[in-house]
Amino acid sequence: MSPAAPQRLRIAVLNRIFDSTGGGAERYSIALVEQLALHHDVHVFAQQINHHAPGVSYHRVSMPMRKPRWLNQLWYAFATWRATRTGFDIVHSHENTWHGQVQTVHVVPVRHNLFHGRTGARRLLRWIKVVSSPRLLTYLGLERLRFQPEKTRRIVVTSDNLGLTMAATYPGSRAMTTVITPGVTLPALPNQEDRLAARIALGLPPARFCLLFVGNDYRKKGLVNLLEVLATLPEQVVLAVVGNPAHIPEFRRRAESLGVVARVFFLGALQDVAPAYRAADALVHPTLEDTFAMVVLEAMAHSLPVVVSSATYCGISGLLSHGVNALLLDDPRSAQELGAALRLISGDEGLRRAFGRQGRLFASHYRWEDIARQQEAVYLSSLAASKAEARTLKRPA
Structure with a gap:
């Protein structure tokens, strides 16, 4: 990890499903956690956990309702906000939540899927669909809050393509966005x-x-x-x-x-x-x-x-x-x-x-240990912005 780290950070990672069978987003989060836990105090907040790594603390988030999914997403966002308001240097969310200094985006934004390329009557029909759907209103509302520009917020996308889509969908996110691709651990080659x-x-x-x-x-x-x-x-x-x-x-x-x-x-x-x-x-x-x-x-x-x-x-x-x-x-x-x-x-x-x-x-150019260093640099950037903001607030008028 980067020698510039000023301290052992206390990091909260938000991922509803912390299980490698969940998909690429889950495997990305798991691999990063394993690397970061070698140098930092990492806490995972998840509703489904099927993983164990030395040095990682796991916190199971309740699931009072599995369906509808949008209501569970809203509950998860609230429960993790309440659990991580204090006691952490960094809150890193892989989920559609309104809180967390670092937000990693794995999928195309909901807003892009709903409205991209639609104009006139087609766009109006989409808005009618949205305002009549609690599910879509919830997802869009969380997403808008998630990508709202803040001095301490950092957005991570997994590819240049996704970065372009994000910039077109939420122009205010440009200055906050960094590309950090997934990585690999090179295995021994099989005979x-x-x-x-x-x-x-x-x-x-x-x-x-x-x-x-x-x-x-x-x-x-x-x-x-x-x-x-x-x-x-x-x-x-x-x-x-x-x-x-x-x-x-x-x-x-x-x-x-x-x-x-x-x-x-x-x-x-x-x-x-x-x-x-x-x-x-x-x-x-x-x-x-x-x-x-x-x-x-x-x-x-x-x-x-x-x-x-x-x-x-x-x-x-x-x-x-x-x-x-x-x-x-x-x-x-x-x-x-x-x-x-x-x-x-x-x-x-x-x-x-x-x-x-x-x-x-x-x-070989995308090893997880190198990817983790890039992630740590994003954490440090957010922390530096937070300290600068605190100094500004303390200055006399």
Whole structure:
């Protein structure tokens, strides 16, 4: 961590679900907490906790109502505000809350989704929808308070793409915003024995070409198109799907209708995705919307070649080079384009090895310990602004 830290900070981290199976935002928060706890006093406030790390204090926030979700979000914001008003140097929120000097944004703002590109009557209709919906009013109200300009507030976004969207949606956030991408811990590279052991443990065929898909929202991450394309690929190619088990029945039926159900292995949510990366031959991520896509970075750290949507759809792709360290899809909805990329990657071992080497090199520049230093610098910036504001208030009129 940065030697400039003046003290061991007492940090409150707000994340409703503190479980690595929750998704990329949760894994981002967990990895940062693990790094920060090596040098600071870190307290996690969450409603669901499935994690333990030395030096981290966990505080379970009550959940008097699971649904409606908007009411639970409002309760969580109030409960954590009450619990962290005093006693902390920094309150760092990964949630839609009105409080916290540091706000990390993982998703496109609600306001952008509702109003971007809509003018005239279409915009008016959206406002009518908003004012008649307690859910939307709550989310928009919390979001507006969350991004309200304050001298001590700092906003962290996970990609340049998301930073541009934030600036366009909430122009007052520009001066407060910093990009801090997700990171990785570089694993030891697996040999053939490791790969075979991982496949056996996961119930995957040992000798076939295995594509890997990782994502909790199967539809938004592009599994619909991927299953259709799988039906056009050689029988030797199989697909392992990691993610939310609630979607499995629907997509298993879709695989059956396409005649590929015997070639699709639904693994559900894995507490540790590393065995799936070790078992696979390539990651395919034809996402329709991702502010970054940690799974791509993690796969590259494991030297897996990746096929991923272009920067229009996926934040990490703005940092990648097509044909050098990844295959980028201009249109992830195009079965023709996705099929061509998968045929290329599955049929050319030399290309896979080259992408694996370049991907590993790319990932080595995004280690979690370096990401944590960037996060700490944001904390110190907020604290410096707070001290400067305090000095101003003490000056005589």
